[in-house]
Amino acid sequence: MRNRTRSGVGPSMKPGMYLTVVAIAALLALTGCAPEGTAAADAAREFHQALSGSEWSAACSMLASDTREKTAREQESSCEDHLRNLQIQEPGTVTRTETYGRGAFVEFENDAVFLAAAEGGWKITAAGCTPNGDAPYTCEVGGN
Amino acid sequence: MKKAIRNNGLSLFFGLIFLLALLGQGLTGHALFNEEQLANGLEEISLGQYLASSHFAVDVSENWQSEYLQFLLYIMATIWLVQKGSPESKELDQTGIESDKDQLVGEHSNEKSPAWAKVDGWRRTVFSNSLGMTMGLIFVLCWLVQSFAGNSAYNEEQIQNFQQPVTWTEYIASAEFWNRTLQNWQSEFLAVGSMVVLSIYLRQRGSPESKPVGAAHDDTASTG
Numbered sequence: 001m002r003n004r005t006r007s008g009v010g011p012s013m014k015p016g017m018y019l020t021v022v023a024i025a026a027l028l029a030l031t032g033c034a035p036e037g038t039a040a041a042d043a044a045r046e047f048h049q050a051l052s053g054s055e056w057s058a059a060c061s062m063l064a065s066d067t068r069e070k071t072a073r074e075q076e077s078s079c080e081d082h083l084r085n086l087q088i089q090e091p092g093t094v095t096r097t098e099t100y101g102r103g104a105f106v107e108f109e110n111d112a113v114f115l116a117a118a119e120g121g122w123k124i125t126a127a128g129c130t131p132n133g134d135a136p137y138t139c140e141v142g143g144n
Numbered sequence: 145m146k147k148a149i150r151n152n153g154l155s156l157f158f159g160l161i162f163l164l165a166l167l168g169q170g171l172t173g174h175a176l177f178n179e180e181q182l183a184n185g186l187e188e189i190s191l192g193q194y195l196a197s198s199h200f201a202v203d204v205s206e207n208w209q210s211e212y213l214q215f216l217l218y219i220m221a222t223i224w225l226v227q228k229g230s231p232e233s234k235e236l237d238q239t240g241i242e243s244d245k246d247q248l249v250g251e252h253s254n255e256k257s258p259a260w261a262k263v264d265g266w267r268r269t270v271f272s273n274s275l276g277m278t279m280g281l282i283f284v285l286c287w288l289v290q291s292f293a294g295n296s297a298y299n300e301e302q303i304q305n306f307q308q309p310v311t312w313t314e315y316i317a318s319a320e321f322w323n324r325t326l327q328n329w330q331s332e333f334l335a336v337g338s339m340v341v342l343s344i345y346l347r348q349r350g351s352p353e354s355k356p357v358g359a360a361h362d363d364t365a366s367t368g
Contacts, residue, residue: 066185
């Protein structure tokens with residue numbers, strides 16, 4: 001009689017172990033522990049570099065479209081003019097980056113920046129932000 | 145094949161409507177999420193991105209955890225607590241884990257009894273509690289998923305509102321987490337309680353969840 005053998009090569013992962021690996025991977029994805037934090041921090045740094053280099057158009061292009069339009073509307077001037085008149089201090093180094101879904105929060109030594117995911121990468125929704133207790137941050141660019 | 149479908153009709157029916165409802169939740173949740181994105185001046189996302197998001201995960205897991213908690217509490221409470229007149233209850237004088245003879249374990253098992261019901265030791269103990277343990281484990285896992293996914297979804301909204309994200313330990317102590325949890329728990333407990341009480345006085349002919357139509361109101365542990 002022919003012996004019946006299992007198909008496949010080598011020992012297979014036990015179902016319980018497989019489920020554990022899948023569960024851990026899912027938890028990491030759900031909790032924002034993803035490499036996108038680096039991209040968000042880079043976007044925030046590039047924005048500050050554009051500001052310190054007086055590259056107002058480049059800085060405006062890094063803003064989310066809604067933020068750019070709102071800034072121009074509220075200040076009754078162009079986005080570039082508004083950024084030119086800002087008094088945002090040097091941000092210092094990044095101390096914390098947190099990414100959750102399509103939102104990111106990048107904290108510098110002297111600034112906080114909020115970002116939203118967009119087709120072209122991370123866009124700034126608010127910058128030059130200072131904490132305000134549990135209330136929303138007070139921001140020089142964008143924000144409430 | 146026909147016989148298999150007939151013999152498993154109840155599980156197939158609920159499995160099918162579960163999948164349809166989950167699909168519907170995914171589609172409507174995606175539409176709602178994108179409405180909120182546009183209202184906040186942000187970009188819409190695809191259905192695939194939404195189904196992989198913490199928003200979908202928390203909306204699903206907060207319901208699942210409460211359902212499994214409901215069953216866990218129902219399974220365990222009905223061991224010791226009784227309700228006169230309810231088909232959901234044991235007989236009034238049968239509270240507790242009952243005798244080995246009544247439970248068909250060990251020497252009282254028969255040839256059709258599951259293997260772990262026939263043996264002594266930890267195997268019998270585990271099998272004797274396997275339903276409660278499984279419901280409890282699924283409840284805990286779903287509640288954990290709710291806590292992590294909820295923290296992520298909440299923080300995404302915090303960032304949209306230009307507020308600071310919170311840690312997981314801050315989130316599980318927050319009003320948002322407990323509001324999500326308790327709004328689900330209250331409805332589950334109400335549903336079970338309603339079933340226990342309504343089935344004393346009302347009937348549904350042919351259902352094993354109901355007493356026989358002609359059974360007395362104070363008949364306990366009787367099914368139709």
